[in-house]
Amino acid sequence: MKELENQGKKQTTDSLSEIMNIDRLVHSPARLSILTYLSVVEEGDAVYLLNQTGLTWGNLSANITRLQEAGYIEVVKEFKDKKPHTLLKLTDRGRKAFHDYQNKMRGLLDVQTDRVNNMDNCDTSGARESC
């Protein structure tokens, strides 16, 4: 039983260290949303992101700047029909960061789900000794 408890503690510590290693730049809801919507297209403009993410112009612009500074997205400013047009594209680095984030989160959630399921099994079976 002690062994199992130790194993559980180790799992929790591992999970926590994994949480600490999560890319905070991607983890923010607004930036995660931007990266998600850019990951399903080759490139899109600011209006596309504005509509899909539901962010305000100011919020979108600030988060785009942060992602651009990190090298996660590429921003091309051009003129289309004499109007300014901002085109955004996920860079290879950004795509990798996004996929890494997805995998880490999935791993963490899987571990947590397993733990909750194990605890539920212990509670329902009533065999406390085996847990």
Next chain:
Amino acid sequence: MDTSDQKNLERRVFTSFFQAGFIEAFTGIFLLQLGFPALFSRSGFGDWESALLTLPIALILLIVVFLVRKFVIIPRLGRVKFLPERRRKISKLIIVPILTLIAGAIVGYIFSENASLRHIFVGQIPFILVPIIVFGAAAYFLDMKRLYVYGAVVGLVFPLGKYLETVIVSRNTLPATILFTAFVFLGMATVFLVAFLRKYQEPRV
């Protein structure tokens, strides 16, 4: 988010670009192109004259639809270049009507050579099969389930019109049925466009 989630999201983003009634308008215009020549030819015009009279109407409507898309819809939705997989699907979709037309021409030629089969080909079968094939392909390649329904509706309009002609004995029953369906689609397109304009304002920077 796993691969299937991302595929669903990509499909949702793609289909959101067709929420303003573009497909419905296109279907309505397609039906007008069938309905007006039938109406004109039954009003005493020749086949060529009927087709020529319909052409400007269809062209004007098509230009209006494309202008609305360019100047009203796209500025509100934004510009997107989809992933290569999606672009491949779209190019496959363009091939299907071309192949259908070629196959139709070949089958039509074979059938027209055979007197006993001629009445089948010049009858209702092409009007049923072509929309079902084209809309079915569009539904499959564009991942839009509602196009299966549109294909079935467009495919059934012609036989329905023919049937109603036997019930309501009038020479204009068939064109009226086709035109009624065309206006239903154009009405749907207008409703979708109005709903879209209410939902999306042109962004101001």
